[in-house]
Amino acid sequence: MRLLFDLKALFARYGVGVGTFISLAISLWVFILILLPQIAMVVMSFSHNLPPAEQGGPKDVYTMSNYAYFLFGNDGGFNTLHLTIMAKTVVASVVVTIFDLILCYPIAFVLAHGAKPNVARLMVVGLIVPYWINEVLRAFAFRILFGSTGLVNGIGLSLGLWAEPVDFIREDVALYAGLTYAYILLMIFPIYNAIEALDRNQIEAARDMGASWWRIHWRVVIPMAKPGIASGSTMVFMLTTGALAAPQILGGPSNLWFTQLVYQWFNDASNWSRGSAYAVILVVVCILFTFLMMRVFKVSIGEIGR
Numbered sequence: 001m002r003l004l005f006d007l008k009a010l011f012a013r014y015g016v017g018v019g020t021f022i023s024l025a026i027s028l029w030v031f032i033l034i035l036l037p038q039i040a041m042v043v044m045s046f047s048h049n050l051p052p053a054e055q056g057g058p059k060d061v062y063t064m065s066n067y068a069y070f071l072f073g074n075d076g077g078f079n080t081l082h083l084t085i086m087a088k089t090v091v092a093s094v095v096v097t098i099f100d101l102i103l104c105y106p107i108a109f110v111l112a113h114g115a116k117p118n119v120a121r122l123m124v125v126g127l128i129v130p131y132w133i134n135e136v137l138r139a140f141a142f143r144i145l146f147g148s149t150g151l152v153n154g155i156g157l158s159l160g161l162w163a164e165p166v167d168f169i170r171e172d173v174a175l176y177a178g179l180t181y182a183y184i185l186l187m188i189f190p191i192y193n194a195i196e197a198l199d200r201n202q203i204e205a206a207r208d209m210g211a212s213w214w215r216i217h218w219r220v221v222i223p224m225a226k227p228g229i230a231s232g233s234t235m236v237f238m239l240t241t242g243a244l245a246a247p248q249i250l251g252g253p254s255n256l257w258f259t260q261l262v263y264q265w266f267n268d269a270s271n272w273s274r275g276s277a278y279a280v281i282l283v284v285v286c287i288l289f290t291f292l293m294m295r296v297f298k299v300s301i302g303e304i305g306r
Contacts, residue, residue: 066277146174187232194228
């Protein structure tokens with residue numbers, strides 16, 4: 001019913017011709033570029049890794065072996081390595097999401113209610129312009145910044161904060177910093193959009209009644225910003241768990257991201273069936289996180305996608 005109502009509104013606003021074109025274009029985009037690849041990946045994840053000559057033959061039957069391998073490996077015991085990598089990726093993604101939330105909430109509030117219009121526009125430009133640079137180049141910039149002879153070590157050594165260069169790459173400091181920076185816009189703008197709808201008179205009224213700043217934010221601003229926080233957290237978590245370039249460039253030698261496992265199955269091992277299974281597992285984890293955000297912030301999927 002909601003979809004039918006949206007289509008009627010679309011046709012009423014833009015006319016039958018334009019409305020039909022937009023509806024068909026969006027439907028084809030979703031079906032061809034989103035649904036079909038996902039369906040193909042799910043189907044492939046239940047298949048054996050067979051050579052082309054045997055595909056479609058008697059050996060080409062559905063199997064759960066690819067998912068079983070993720071849990072138990074080949075020796076029958078738990079696949080501790082891959083389970084640990086998945087757990088580390090999820091925990092690291094949650095930490096990056098929390099860092100982004102702590103960093104971006106004040107910026108979003110200042111943009112929405114603290115800065116003058118001209119200053120807010122300059123702040124938006126300052127946030128957007130660095131993202132004109134490719135993600136890979138930004139990752140290499142962070143590697144240089146946190147390298148043994150980089151700016152961070154140079155300042156720390158010159159101020160006497162540490163006696164010898166710190167290996168920020170091995171300690172994953174560069175990775176966390178790079179990932180936190182990579183997705184801040186996806187956290188700032190959903191929160192900004194939610195806070196901007198807040199009537200400033202509510203803040204002034206709370207202040208006139210003697211509420212402290214933290215109480216104003218806790219009782220007035222954050223309840224209004226919940227959909228934006230949930231939306232931003234979901235997007236940052238999904239993109240962090242699915243990141244590939246940053247973990248490969250900024251990750252330490254002992255730190256393996258789950259997407260790197262997926263990449264290895266597809267490209268190094270040429271096992272597309274197992275790679276598809278691992279990719280499906282990653283998608284399921286992201287979907288579960290979305291439902292968790294809905295439960296924690298008590299918002300609907302429509303509010304998250306607004």
